[in-house]
Amino acid sequence: MPKQRIALLISYDGTDFCGWQIQKGRPEVSVQGALEKALSEICGEKIGVTGSGRTDSGVHATGQVAHGDVKSTIPAPKYREALNSLLPGSIRILKARAVPDSFHARFDAVRRDYAYYISSGAVPPAHRRNYCHYVRRRYDLSELNRIVSILPGIWDFTTFSAAGDQSKSRVREIFSASFHREGDQLAFRIGGNAFLWRMVRSLTGTVLHIAEQGGGPEELARRLEARDRNEAGPTAPSRGLFLEKVSYGPEYGFF
Amino acid sequence: MPKQRIALLISYDGTDFCGWQIQKGRPEVSVQGALEKALSEICGEKIGVTGSGRTDSGVHATGQVAHGDVKSTIPAPKYREALNSLLPGSIRILKARAVPDSFHARFDAVRRDYAYYISSGAVPPAHRRNYCHYVRRRYDLSELNRIVSILPGIWDFTTFSAAGDQSKSRVREIFSASFHREGDQLAFRIGGNAFLWRMVRSLTGTVLHIAEQGGGPEELARRLEARDRNEAGPTAPSRGLFLEKVSYGPEYGFF
Numbered sequence: 471m472p473k474q475r476i477a478l479l480i481s482y483d484g485t486d487f488c489g490w491q492i493q494k495g496r497p498e499v500s501v502q503g504a505l506e507k508a509l510s511e512i513c514g515e516k517i518g519v520t521g522s523g524r525t526d527s528g529v530h531a532t533g534q535v536a537h538g539d540v541k542s543t544i545p546a547p548k549y550r551e552a553l554n555s556l557l558p559g560s561i562r563i564l565k566a567r568a569v570p571d572s573f574h575a576r577f578d579a580v581r582r583d584y585a586y587y588i589s590s591g592a593v594p595p596a597h598r599r600n601y602c603h604y605v606r607r608r609y610d611l612s613e614l615n616r617i618v619s620i621l622p623g624i625w626d627f628t629t630f631s632a633a634g635d636q637s638k639s640r641v642r643e644i645f646s647a648s649f650h651r652e653g654d655q656l657a658f659r660i661g662g663n664a665f666l667w668r669m670v671r672s673l674t675g676t677v678l679h680i681a682e683q684g685g686g687p688e689e690l691a692r693r694l695e696a697r698d699r700n701e702a703g704p705t706a707p708s709r710g711l712f713l714e715k716v717s718y719g720p721e722y723g724f725f
Numbered sequence: 726m727p728k729q730r731i732a733l734l735i736s737y738d739g740t741d742f743c744g745w746q747i748q749k750g751r752p753e754v755s756v757q758g759a760l761e762k763a764l765s766e767i768c769g770e771k772i773g774v775t776g777s778g779r780t781d782s783g784v785h786a787t788g789q790v791a792h793g794d795v796k797s798t799i800p801a802p803k804y805r806e807a808l809n810s811l812l813p814g815s816i817r818i819l820k821a822r823a824v825p826d827s828f829h830a831r832f833d834a835v836r837r838d839y840a841y842y843i844s845s846g847a848v849p850p851a852h853r854r855n856y857c858h859y860v861r862r863r864y865d866l867s868e869l870n871r872i873v874s875i876l877p878g879i880w881d882f883t884t885f886s887a888a889g890d891q892s893k894s895r896v897r898e899i900f901s902a903s904f905h906r907e908g909d910q911l912a913f914r915i916g917g918n919a920f921l922w923r924m925v926r927s928l929t930g931t932v933l934h935i936a937e938q939g940g941g942p943e944e945l946a947r948r949l950e951a952r953d954r955n956e957a958g959p960t961a962p963s964r965g966l967f968l969e970k971v972s973y974g975p976e977y978g979f980f
Binding site for chain 2: 482483485530532560562564591594595597599600601652653
């Protein structure tokens with residue numbers, strides 16, 4: 471079968487999935503597994519997809535990107551509708567486009583943007599229970615922004631790595647990090663070249679912890695410079711995290 | 726058992742319920758049914774609750790109010806935690822408080838506020854699929870606000886009543902009606918003394934329809950004045966609708 475490489479822009483509700491990646495011994499469905507199943511059905515043979523990176527169980531995406539090599543007799547943009555008709559409502563293909571065979575969703579990504587949502591109040595609103603971290607305390611927006619103002623730049627993120635992290639290097643570059651008020655929620659938006667496993671959740675939990683303790687940006691810098699996992703605060707729950715955007719070089723010029 | 730009347734401020738995700746009200750022959754659980762079951766378990770006898778009004782299947786609430794007569798040996802505010810520990814996560818009690826025996830959640834309500842959420846774009850984000858109406862078209866905010874600017878006041882809402890509506894009078898007073906941009910969504914907020922069954926959804930669908938057809942406020946007024954259900958446009962789907970707030974007179978002074 472003649473093949474073409476397509477890239478998919480994907481939104482998913484991570485609540486009912488074991489995460490992006492197919493995992494042995496996990497009976498729940500993965501987003502990747504559901505996508506491969508639908509693509510294989512369309513193409514009549516087993517098709518694999520490669521994502522820009524993993525997301526954990528419960529983590530959502532509004533802009534995950536993946537590539538796969540599919541039947542070239544179907545125009546690339548048609549894969550959007552074809553996939554959406556087969557996929558559960560919890561996975562939506564926002565866009566499908568043809569890309570050069572050299573395109574790689576993970577290795578060619580130059581920037582990832584995440585958002586972490588926080589609701590304050592004694593009890594979370596029911597319809598947001600799977601989409602935010604709810605905390606009793608109310609935070610001061612300018613204080614949170616003062617703490618994260620030190621993040622842009624190149625850091626060794628060992629402090630915010632997870633047990634079992636096998637990355638060769640834990641040095642990552644952060645391009646931007648700031649808190650915003652969105653309706654009655656806070657959103658922590660962070661963009662960087664790449665992130666370690668669970669790094670955004672560990673960093674978010676630690677920033678909130680520092681704010682609660684009355685610490686400032688120097689306390690976050692101290693913990694980062696310690697390069698010691700014991701200096702991380704609590705890891706914020708996965709339900710508040712959204713992979714919002716993955717960016718590629720101008721030679722790919724999308725999405 | 727000595728009794729006290731309590732009022733509950735309730736948030737629910739309407740997705741998996743047949744609506745607020747217990748309905749014969751509907752196997753799905755109603756919000757009212759789930760609440761009565763939990764309250765009865767706490768009190769050791771059958772307890773009924775009365776809501777400020779019904780919401781349909783799929784309609785959500787961030788501020789429904791209900792009352793019930795419960796065991797007075799438990800301080801009223803304690804019912805919040807006790808109920809939340811028994812209820813599914815899709816129903817959350819935000820507040821519980823003692824009210825005079827004369828308080829009635831429905832008859833004493835002087836104002837109801839609803840919000841209807843609309844997402845524009847070819848495909849809805851997966852995590853919002855149950856919480857908004859998604860439409861391909863993008864609307865002009867000021868044009869929508871121009872159309873609904875005629876709503877505040879007293880109108881006969883027969884045009885926006887549902888088949889089978891048994892209300893004695895279809896005259897209702899609207900206090901405010903306006904569209905707002907909230908992140909990448911539009912929210913239509915409307916407050917009035919009371920609403921007919923499905924009135925907000927019918928009105929919302931008609932306003933969007935008028936905007937699409939290039940009609941203005943005079944077209945909405947014409948349809949209202951016709952007092953004819955055939956003049957209503959499509960009914961907007963229940964998943965976009967939230968009962969946000971129910972207000973009571975100053976003698977009750979909450980929530």
